[in-house]
Amino acid sequence: MRRRSLVAAAVATALVVTGCNRGSGDGGSGGSSAPIVVGSTLSLTGAFAATGQIHKIAGEEFVERLNAAGGLLGRKVEWKVLDDQSDQAKVSQLYERLISQDKVDLILGPYATPNILSAMAVAQRHGYILPQHSAVLAPQLTYECQFPAWSIGPTPNSFIPNQLFDALASLPTPPKTVAVLTSQSGSAAFVSDGFGSDKAGALSIAKERGITVVADVHYPPTTTDWAPIATQVRDANPDLVINNGLGVDAVNILQAMKQLNYRPKQMFGLFPAPGPLLALGDLSDGMLSVSMFEPNKPILDKLGAQATEITTRFTEKAKAANLPYTVFETQATASWNAWEILTGAVKATGGTDQQKLCDSLHANGVDTTFSGHLTFDPKSFNFWPTTQTLKQIQKGDWVVVWPADKAAAPLAARRP
Known part of the structure; x- marks a missing residue:
């Protein structure tokens, strides 16, 4: 009964940003026209839902902008999101489904440290990189291919x-x-x-x-x-x-x-x-x-027009979704960083081979809109010099x- 309920909940809350079903999983562009599929869970219901919705809106905006600019490796990007219901016990099962059954090409972490730790264990078992938004306690994050999108340094x-x-x-x-x-x-x-x-x-x-x-x-x-x-x-x-x-x-x-x-x-x-x-x-x-970031005018003026466009559009979407707080700030910034870590690695390697993605991020880091150039050292659990x-x-x-x-x-x- 519990398994049937879990599957029903997962299916009911799957979100598809483009109209296609799944990616090719071929490790690169390979001339394929199929979308590149990114899988993740978010707390769309339950205790963490208010914050989960922030990450959902930020992610949807990122994918929309990415696809409008031609997608990734010449292919559209599809984001498949399952609702983990703010329940750590469900997270590992859902990430297993995304990787083993749905055969997603890439994954992103969920929201909240306990959920991220569960997802990290699955990612490590399957050898997937895991950009993650919001776990900041560095010593708990020992998998060398997890990449934090919010850093308060190795000793927060x-x-x-x-x-x-x-x-x-x-x-x-x-x-x-x-x-x-x-x-x-x-x-x-x-x-x-x-x-x-x-x-x-x-x-x-x-x-x-x-x-x-x-x-x-x-x-x-x-x-x-x-x-x-x-x-x-x-x-x-x-x-x-x-x-x-x-x-x-x-x-x-x-x-x-x-x-x-x-x-x-x-x-x-x-x-x-x-x-x-x-x-x-x-x-x-x-x-x-x-x-991590506040859209104060002096700060936006330094970052330029693109940052202003992103934050303005997020606020429009957040208002339409009736979020109680519609400002693009720390949580949304962490989400944006995570997406830029993931897509930056794909662009740098020209494919979705997980080990190449991990190695590229360690060797070259990645550029982000709101936090600048990020570098990842496994000796510091990949936590980059903080910009907090x-x-x-x-x-x-x-x-x-x-x-x-x-x-x-x-x-x-x-x-x-």
């Missing part, structure tokens, strides 16, 4: 806190005390606690930099009552609140603090849903987070504020 648990503290140190009054609120999700906790034998993280780095940790709260991802956490922060009254959390965690914390008539002096959220924070209005003003910035909510919009040479606006001190 150190990089993220140090980047944040460096930025805040530039303010007239840097923080002296901090409260660290950590989701026990594997996608966030490493930034507070480190990973494996590397114990560096926000907690240890704050102490090393002379910042006193006045509250250290770890909470389960299933938390629904945020009042106790808000009360603990209010009583500690730190200069800075760090929420190493996901989704709407930061929104829930801010709202719970508001119920106590308390407002944090400065707050950072690791991987928040950007739209719900903006919807809080003045309550979230000054909020900080990480970013910090963004801040200012006057109802997210703007890049750090580092200064990439900023669209100066970093602002949040008022108490």
Whole structure:
């Protein structure tokens, strides 16, 4: 029964960007007129669906632009997407189907680290390269032919806190005390606690930099009552609140603090849903987070007309799909990078031979629209030198504020 339900769900959610059925799988153009088929799963339903839809829209736009420009190796590209329903247990079965039954020519990773790890195991077993959008914890990604489209370097648990503290140190009054609120999700906790034998993280780095940790709260991802956490922060009254959390965690914390008539002096959220924070209005003003890219005008002006066209078209498609947040930012950028990694390797090798694709990316890297030239070193788990910035909510919009040479606006001190 479970197998029948899985197959039905997969078939029902398959998306075909062109009208053809499958690629030739001949390892190159070979004079074939059949499309090159790219297979992947996305979380189109379930807990990760809001973010999965972002990757779906970005991917559809990329394939449309690619085919309008003549496709790949003179052939149209077809993207076959199956809904993994935000369920890690389904991911490996679906990637097995894409490779073994559907005989796709190429694959892309799904969304969310646990799902990516499952897909990676299948890709490694079959010898496929796996460009992936959003897994950033480098030591977990040991397959030498997985290629990250979002890099926070090989030690993100150190990089993220140090980047944040460096930025805040530039303010007239840097923080002296901090409260660290950590989701026990594997996608966030490493930034507070480190990973494996590397114990560096926000907690240890704050102490090393002379910042006193006045509250250290770890909470389960299933938390629904945020009042106790808000009360603990209010009583500690730190200069800075760090929420190493996901989704709407930061929104829930801010709202719970508001119920106590308390407002944090400065707050950072690791991987928040950007739209719900903006919807809080003045309550979230000054909020900080990480970013790969924000379509701020000074940044778009540097990148040129193509970047503006891509981001504008994405917003149009996102509005048509009724997405709650329609701006082309970090998740969409990671998706775009993944597609450019995949297609760049195919163009460089003139075919779809997986080992040649992997070797080419290691030897030559790839050019991307939003992150520049990427290089991949297996010794660093293929994580390229990070281009990550910090963004801040200012006057109802997210703007890049750090580092200064990439900023669209100066970093602002949040008022108490």
